[in-house]
Amino acid sequence: MSRIAYVNGQYVRHAEAAVHVEDRGYQFADGVYEVCEVWQGNIVDVPRHLDRLDRSLRELRIDWPMARAAVEFVLHQVVRRNRVRNGLVYIQVTRGVAKRDHFFPPEDVAPSIVVTSRSSNPEAAKALAEQGIAVVSFPENRWPRVDIKTVALLPNVLAKQNAKENGGKEAWYVDSDGFVTEGGSTNAWIVTRDGTVVTRPADSGILRGITRAAVLELIQSEGLTFEERPFSLSEAFEAKEAFVTAATSVVMPVTKVDGKIIGNGHPGTVATRLRELFHTATDLQAV
Ligand code: PLP
Numbered sequence: 490m491s492r493i494a495y496v497n498g499q500y501v502r503h504a505e506a507a508v509h510v511e512d513r514g515y516q517f518a519d520g521v522y523e524v525c526e527v528w529q530g531n532i533v534d535v536p537r538h539l540d541r542l543d544r545s546l547r548e549l550r551i552d553w554p555m556a557r558a559a560v561e562f563v564l565h566q567v568v569r570r571n572r573v574r575n576g577l578v579y580i581q582v583t584r585g586v587a588k589r590d591h592f593f594p595p596e597d598v599a600p601s602i603v604v605t606s607r608s609s610n611p612e613a614a615k616a617l618a619e620q621g622i623a624v625v626s627f628p629e630n631r632w633p634r635v636d637i638k639t640v641a642l643l644p645n646v647l648a649k650q651n652a653k654e655n656g657g658k659e660a661w662y663v664d665s666d667g668f669v670t671e672g673g674s675t676n677a678w679i680v681t682r683d684g685t686v687v688t689r690p691a692d693s694g695i696l697r698g699i700t701r702a703a704v705l706e707l708i709q710s711e712g713l714t715f716e717e718r719p720f721s722l723s724e725a726f727e728a729k730e731a732f733v734t735a736a737t738s739v740v741m742p743v744t745k746v747d748g749k750i751i752g753n754g755h756p757g758t759v760a761t762r763l764r765e766l767f768h769t770a771t772d773l774q775a776v
Contacts, residue, residue, distance in 0.1 A: 493570040495563050495604040500570060503605065512601055513584040517591070518641035520583030520601075521545035526736045527568055527576045527606065531773035533736065535561060537699045541638060542580070548637045550593070551584050554602035567604045568776045576608040577737055581640060614738070618764055621744030621756045624672065624733070625657035626722055629664040635671075635696055649673040659733055661722070661746065664694065668719040671695040675733035675741070680759045682729050685714045700734040703770040704763055711766070713759065722746070730757025740764035
């Protein structure tokens with residue numbers, strides 16, 4: 490079965506799916522995106538993702554490419570047409586196609602929309618979570634508006650590539666005060682030696698993760714001690730546990746930071762439990 494993508498109103502073969510060379514996403518990174526997890530035949534937390542998409546679009550003054558309900562319909566169609574049971578669905582909206590010029594294009598230029606979906610292997614994710622991942626720190630070098638989920642991900646690409654070349658699966662940005670902001674494509678968490686779960690507040694410096702929000706709810710319903718505050722890299726080295734969260738990896742234990750073993754070097758009990766319970770705190774839309 491060939492893969493299918495949705496591009497500006499049409500379902501096309503993925504291999505042939507294309508946008509114009511003067512799409513502003515391509516030329517200026519003038520666009521936003523969302524990634525939803527597909528889990529056991531359900532799309533996870535669609536309302537939350539579309540709320541955040543709405544916010545990103547508003548912050549950049551890009552119109553919705555079509556009604557929100559229509560976007561939701563297309564998400565389902567693309568997942569269904571690709572027969573994805575476990576994996577992700579990706580949506581990207583840009584300011585559209587126009588003659589290259591930094592100024593916004595004329596009002597009649599329609600935003601572009603692309604939706605793709607692909608499968609992932611839940612067994613491989615499980616095996617990784619049982620082992621835990623290594624992260625490698627990187628100086629924070631992004632613009633201050635990381636709260637907007639834009640496709641301008643070059644700093645993230647470079648930070649993650651640096652992590653990979655140094656034996657890690659994720660990068661942790663560290664700001665000029667020594668505090669961890671977030672991962673290259675995840676939010677960052679620690680569990681202190683006294684069992685307090687800590688993550689940075691989402692009012693600045695990080696993306697307000699949808700997975701983060703669900704995990705915060707779980708932490709409350711599980712009665713765990715929790716503090717929303719910045720934590721430093723040196724505090725992370727001393728932590729009992731560390732983990733990262735994102736739609737594509739859910740809750741992923743971190744067992745090494747900059748080559749230093751975290752806790753006992755194995756995935757922690759808190760991270761493991763939050764991972765197990767995760768989907769009980771999410772909205773599931775059957776495809
Ligand atoms: N932070 C960054 C920079 C990200 O790119 C992502 C996800 O792509 C996240 C955090 C986690 O967000 P979410 O849980 O909504 O996937």
